Amino acid sequence: MAKVKGPTPQSQDFSQWYLDTIQLAELADYAPVRGTIVVRPYGYALWEHIQRVLDGMFKATGHQNAYFPLFIPMSFLQKEAEHVEGFSPELAVVTHAGGEELEEPLAVRPTSETIIGYMWSRWIRSWRDLPQLLNQWNNVVRWELRTRPFLRTSEFLWQEGHTAHATREEAEEETARMLGVYLKFAREYAALPVIPGKKTEREKFAGAVYTTTLEGMMKDGRALQSATSHFLGQNFARAFEITFQDKDLKEKHVWTTSWGLSWRIIGGIIMTHGDDRGLVLPPRLAPVQVVIVPIYKAESKERVLAAAKKLEAELTAAGLRVHTDDRDQYTPGYKFHDWELRGVPYRVELGPRDVEANAAVIKSRIGEKETAALPELKDLLPARLEALHGELFERALRFRRERTRVVDDYEAFKEAVAEGFALAYHCGDAACEKAIQEETKATARVIPLEFPAHGVLQDDEVLREAGEGVCVRCGRPAAYGRRVVFARAY
């Protein structure tokens, strides 16, 4: 047996495990500019599946894709007070182009509210021009001081949805609707049991009236913000004079929303499902759902490979994404490890004995080996992949429950956030929130919330309960009418 090559064990150094896994599974690599990464073909294929699914959901809810420029006049970003304050420190700015200094510096977009607001101010005249329901898939740049692949990079890929509405109610509906879309995606495709809700004032998006969010728990107990949907009120409408004449003949400001999901979700998938062998990819998003590993000697090579190719064709016809690993230079054992590292949900082992018996050995990424008849695989594997999705979701939900504690005193709070989520009452004062961060490294992640009309529901009763209490840190009366999720976050 050769020396074992795999990621650093999670228990030894979770952070190193994450970095190792990304490199070894060839999802991404570091690029020459600090904080930037190259997404390699396998990682990009995963992103493409995420895009495909979400894009379909956006279209189904009436949105259209568009594209706005990378460069934004600096003056645009300065028009909304909170927005400029929030994003200025991390802007990349172009000052020279074409060999000359520019008259006005250009910001490389950190997000596109401003330039879209500007264009809307020119496009929107009447209530008949509303709603505007736009989305764009693009890259944005935020010059972070500390970076990690997928979770925080100087440049990242995401989608940003932007909508404008005639009424507050409609815009708030939209905010909740899109949070629901993200929640559906997280649960039904990424198998991530995330907690939907609202951000506190301190944690909301710079320029929003309020921010809704999905918070997931990683395997080290830390929280990851997985998607956000913001109600922007009329903040940007006023800053960019986006007005329309309503049915009542009055000129009014529009109400806007924005919502986004970035490739950070890939980090969430890695850190929610992965294990010491490497990635564990949710079946509905996995670039390769089934890998066939043929096992042969010289004399059996031909018939085994023929059987493998035939099986691949059958499974592909059944709608599965299948790959046959016919690399001659590696042993079966090597291939098993390799595809486990890459997180492929199901493996089919096909050797001379199996071909003889018209059978194969199958194994889920997280389960045991079993034998199945070859003709049955085209029905069995799709069912097994669906079951695996459920197992992954349940396993992650169980983990989150085990690491979530309801706490009412500060000492218990500190213990809880050292290993997971703390559900605690809080006074709502930003200064108190800041003090908690300084004293425990934990921040308010989400105020759990439900929008039943949009499928935004909690998995756990404890997250659903309303209640009154006193702040876990300062003892003043609690705000929000319910417990807040606190955790150390990425």
Place this chain on the structure above:
RNA sequence: CGGGGCGUAGCGCAGUCCGGCAGCGCGCCUGCUUUGGGGGCAGGAUGUCGCAGGUUCAAAUCCUGCCGCCCCGACCA
């Protein structure tokens, strides 16, 4: 930006203290043999020792300056 660490083959590192042939493991290439959980044997290729300058007969090693990366903090999707 503050504190610490590190730059030597594609990757991980030894060699630096005490100047004297540029090394090891993995990977890679060729051939043979193997293949049901990371095979074996034989042969082979690969270096701006981070960069620049200085000391010296001689510098990866000593001196000076610069650059880059990583980790820990403060800031963040």
